[in-house]
Amino acid sequence: MIKYYLIKENLLRLKEWIYNHPKKVYRYVMVVLVISFGLIFIQYYFFTPQVSTGIKIPTMYSESDQVKADLDKNDQKMNVIVNELQSLKKKRESGPLSKNDSLRIEYLYHQYQTLKNGL
Secondary structure, three states: OHHHHHHHHHHHHHHHHHHHOHHHHHHHHHHHHHHHHHHHHHHHHHOOOOOOOOOOOOHHHHHHHHHHHHHHHHHHHHHHHHHHHHHHHHHHHHOOOOHHHHHHHHHHHHHHHHHHHOO
């Protein structure tokens, strides 16, 4: 109870002093503001925060885009192989295949299986 009374009394004296000396109060407040702004600028220029300027895509999304691009590339390769095998099939229907054509068919089939299984 006594502490409350002392605090209240000190605040009333401070209030009275502020009303009696407004120029000094203004001067003290301005000095505190200038010093605080100065410290803020010093902190900004000498201890700049490490903030990234660009937007980073989370790795989950960027990796999924990479996986999708790889799958699309594999699909394109598989389509090329299928088209070449179909052309060799037409060639076989029109006549006998050479040894090089047979080797090419085996190679393409192996490549197709490798791409399909993801090895």
